[in-house]
Amino acid sequence: MTETQTKPLVVEREDTKPGFAGTSVPRKEDKRLVQGQGVFFDDIKRHGMGYVHFVRSPYAHAKIKSVDVSAAVELPGVYGTLTGDEVAILTDPFFELSVPPGANIKDYALAVGRVRHVGEPVAAVVASSRELARDAAELVVVDYEPLPAVTSGEQALTNDVVLHDDAGSNVVWEGLFDWGDYEGAVAEADHVVKIERLHFDRFSSTPLECSGVLVEYNRGTGQWTLHGNHQMPGVGAIWMAPALRTGIDKLRFVSQDIGGAFGNKICLHPQYVACCLLSRKLNRPVQWTEWRTDQHTANAHGNERTFLDIEVPVTKDGRLLGLSVKAIDDCGAFPRYEPLGCIIWAQVTPGCYRWRNIRVDFTQVVTNKSPVSPNRGYSRMQHLWLTERVIDLVANALDLDPVEVRKKNYVRADEMPYETPNGCVYDSGDYARCLDIALDLVGYDDLETKRLDAQARGKLLGVGIGSTLDSGTNNFGQSTLLNPDLQFSGNNEVATVKLDIFGEIVVTLGTVPQGQGHETTASQVVADILSVTPDDVTVRAGHDTYWNSHAGLSGTYASQFAVTGLGAVKGATEKLAHEIKRVAAGVFGATPDDIELADGMARLKANPEAAIPFMGIGAIVNANNAILPEDVRDVTLNCRYVYVPPFTLPDKERKFGNLTLTYATQVHVAVIEIDPETGVYEIVDYAAVDDCGTRIHPQIVEGQVHGATAHAIGAATHEVFAYDEDGNLLTPNFYDYHVPHALDMPPMKNAAIESPSPFTPLGAKGMGEGGGAGIHAVCAALQDALRSAGGATVWRSCNPYHQVWQYLQDASSLVEVQSK
Amino acid sequence: MTSKRISLTVNGEVVEYDVDARRLLVHFLRDDLDLTGTHVGCDTGNCGACTVLYNGVAAKSCMLLAIQADGATVETVESLAADGELTPLQQAFSANHALQCGYCTPGMLMSAKHLLDTNPHPSEDEIRKAIQGNICRCTGYVNIVEAIKSVAK
Amino acid sequence: MLLREVEYARPGSVEEAIRLLADNDGARALAGGQTLINVMKARAASPDLLVDLQDLRDLRGIRDLGNGSVEIGAMTTYADLVADDARSILGEVAASIADVQVRNRGTIGGNVCSNDPTNHFPPLLVALGARFTIVGPGGEREVSADDFFLGVYLTAVGPGELLRTITIPAGGQDGFAAVTIGRDGTCIVSAAASLNGGARIAIGCVDAVPVRARELEERIGHDLSEENVRAAAASLGTMLDPPSDVHASADYRRHLAGVLAVRAVLAAKERP
């Protein structure tokens, strides 16, 4: 009998000011979404539109000898085609972020001359119906000459087969990160724990809505309008416009509702460019809808990472002094957003721990697999998984209690803000407290009884901890640690808040929401500042470049809305509030300081009877401004604010500096039971304790925790993009790629504490991505359960039943201890 | 290729339409009838975003041909608040934050409706089993189960 | 998504259906469509003509034949089986197939005729010793479960023929055990057992067709003690040649076959 504890427990919470922020008001988005009235890109139709179908490579690696579209073009109802040869003439390769050799890779909208992963688009066909477009795509004849495939990071490093001749090597980027004094740490240590290998598997959050776009080309203005679900259009345009040899403003991105993205909708520029070319070539709107199998084979996977030669110097009382590791990151066939993953992990270099001496030899390579893109927990999750695995394996090897090792080594609450060995600043948090609460929720003190009870039923019980950080609000300056010539740094987000002629308060965001409830939380912040209710605030749904309420780094990614998005909303609303006060002061012959906002009115503090409703303010400024004194005629009641977080440029030489603004904490504990006869296991208890500073909308925060946990549990148990030696994806659909269903999810116990960030406008921290705590917790629980069954090293992040059975059959340890 | 005029009842109204035999019911609903609340989330019948009530029971409209539906009754998410008033189930989804991006929601609501139509007081296990054919990637199902529970009481 | 062009017919009688199937090379019967339409969406198969059986009401239903045996129409849905208690194992196994929506549409006939190795009913019906009544232009014939399954997606139902009913002989001491990917997900290995007058055991998902574990049946004989069943099943794996894939190595499947066979037999024994 499953009985989920329903009400999340709030253990500790800062006193919040009275107001809407901090309360779970009804979500503005829900009314349309529960009626099926959301507008997702595929819901949009245009007169005469054509449907795009991509011809995709069946091979992981092959030369394209010829592409013949003639039979497709002849099929009645086909509007036209696009091939790689055309793309190579009409566009320039996409901008690469890396230094050479990665910088020399040529990436186009369609394959040019060679295919490098199964599912890579080779040609595109447009027809009058979806079905017909696919019929025509089958008529395109492509002659391939298969080449040997590279299917692992380590194989790529040999360069026996090179994917990109222009680069001459499979290495995208490589570099050594060396902070503190690692050799000194080894000298000081009593033990050095060595772990041969750990591997973080490929998976992705697989948003339920696949990617796509409807593109309209305006011949008269040379403008493309893209109704799509790109989650980071500003950056998308930076890739697309130069490739299309046009200006940024010629690309108008529009989205209303997006069916989840999780980072997987950041690298859509190749397909979008193909659609732009087609709509211009055929002079008609074209729509591309990605199907699930396409999404799995050829859109965006999470980064796969192999960790080798891991060394951990430890003192005999269990103090961790340092970490040394060689990391090989497999980014698939094209780098696209990479090599940013080669630095993003450094936001959480020491994890939750106080070790100061860290050396990471990092190499990223291309392979004949789907390209990667940021995926919820992007790059930090891989590194935090390593860190958490290391803590447990060290504890195990030295026969120490994993709880004690954590507590001894956690950064302490009284050390906040804490500067990490590489110059990042952990803003606030109390990791040990979170751990105590989580352990309490699963009844840790009674666990030995439960273990014996499980044993009596023939089961192996294990408990595991995942303590992680979700670093939010990027300093894009970290990109210069990879490529000193890149001209990116800081971050920005925009909001516009206006008071209209009839007194309507209208908010326009620069972000691109995909379910995070931006309309709702923005209205809470506005309502509190203007002393109205969220119902009085209209937040425009979605994103439109033409609203002109965005900046170059706008988007919804990297756990930052509560900081950057709401920071911008707060700034814009405060500007508007001041303008309203100035207008009212002008009318009353007072100063703005004499005015207060209350109940939808601006009134004299000294005489509340003297009040002008917002409608009156809106009407005066917009339509009756001759009555205004001269000195307030500059008021527009349309206030745009750009929030810019307080970042500086990192030090390129030392690879040192503050890379992120906030650090939310997640400490999760999983209890599992393994059936040793089959390797089948079940998560029988689960606690998630999160701390993201001040919570604007607790229900939305809890929802994000639930979702991130489900992704993590999926990734730990069954979700893996596995390839065979020829580069065929073996899990290309939801039959074989098993995401958690309602019956797969354990009952979840939640709790929260609030450690407000001292660095953000509202004390809030980004928290949407989570740090993959569930993966770490499940792996650790498996490790614990296997202790009495041989103690094999849980060396993979994804552990389906056959893998667990393998651990039970071959209990060889990958861990060795050298003691002085 | 078979093309045929079909007649069926969709959300209480009789609809007559010429369809190709190969047209999936989900595309017929979305593209031909413009009932875009019913979604597509996979191509293998696993995700349940396209769930509708078909002759009164939950079915995935991506595993039905439109031509098969000649004479059938189909109810989509658009039928739920036909008079403009959200049903208790829809209200419960909002009150319990049982949706984030809202993409799975229409299918989830139709599965939940099917459950409550046939079993007004389900246990948590029965609720979980009833929505097992609907994948949600945002909520971990926690609040969806809560929402359905709150209506089932 | 997006099927190839296809013809469609919706016959009003079994005779008409057979005529359509027999007269058209490349015709396929469309039952619940929960496998066939998916395969067509992938364009991995493309019948020329779909013969929709939905109006053949005679093919749907569960009938107690009075002598303890049960006759199930091929168009009986999983949901029908779940709701019926003529033979409990049928409903229990049906309830673990996929999800509610699939159970509302999917049929037992479709399940066995597609004979996807991951399907639960083929091994179960082999263990139960079911008999399959096939109708064709030449009349009716009956095929035993041991002879019914010929290969992946291939059964004794030939071109121009239709599965009419499945008859389960009397009994009730039945058991089923499976390891699936997650709860009720894609099957990795399954085992079914029926102890009605001697053990009949079949293993699913280890070959193109359900594998009847005859040696195991003989070794178990009438000694249903756990010790004997375990000992008898210990070498089951060595007699199998299962495939390796992303979900399981051949070795893991061999191992699971033994474990699950024991569980199925012991579950069957527990039943009155």
Next chain:
Amino acid sequence: MRLEGTKALDAPRDTVWFVLNSPDQMAKLMPGVESFDVHDDRHWRANVKIPLGLGGLRMTIDFTKLEEREPEFAKLAAKGNGVGAIMNMETAFHLSDAGGGTEMRWEADVKIAGPVGSMGQRVLQPIVNQQVNNVLAALERQCAEAAASS
């Protein structure tokens, strides 16, 4: 997918060689052959419809003989193109005398790509095994026939 095996055939080695190397005999070995064209003694093309219950899979298969040492060894490449599937296979067989009959040792490396490959991950190996068994059974039959008629 790598497959290999040994098969004892009740026919002299020359007969087996003949069956395995003459195109018209070869056509009879393969399941569902609808037409068979011989371009020259090293290149053949077959149009086949592999009988799968859910609808046959049509494929054009081009064969190239890569190596031969009569009457003991031959190696063939086959490249199949079908809507929904691409198959690449290299197969080799070694014949040796065994008593009055012949022992055939064979190996094959089969690669299947395309939608069928992705859709049918869980069923491909059983299907391939099934087709191999069909071929071996047909080979046995034809060798027996050829041996009887010679």
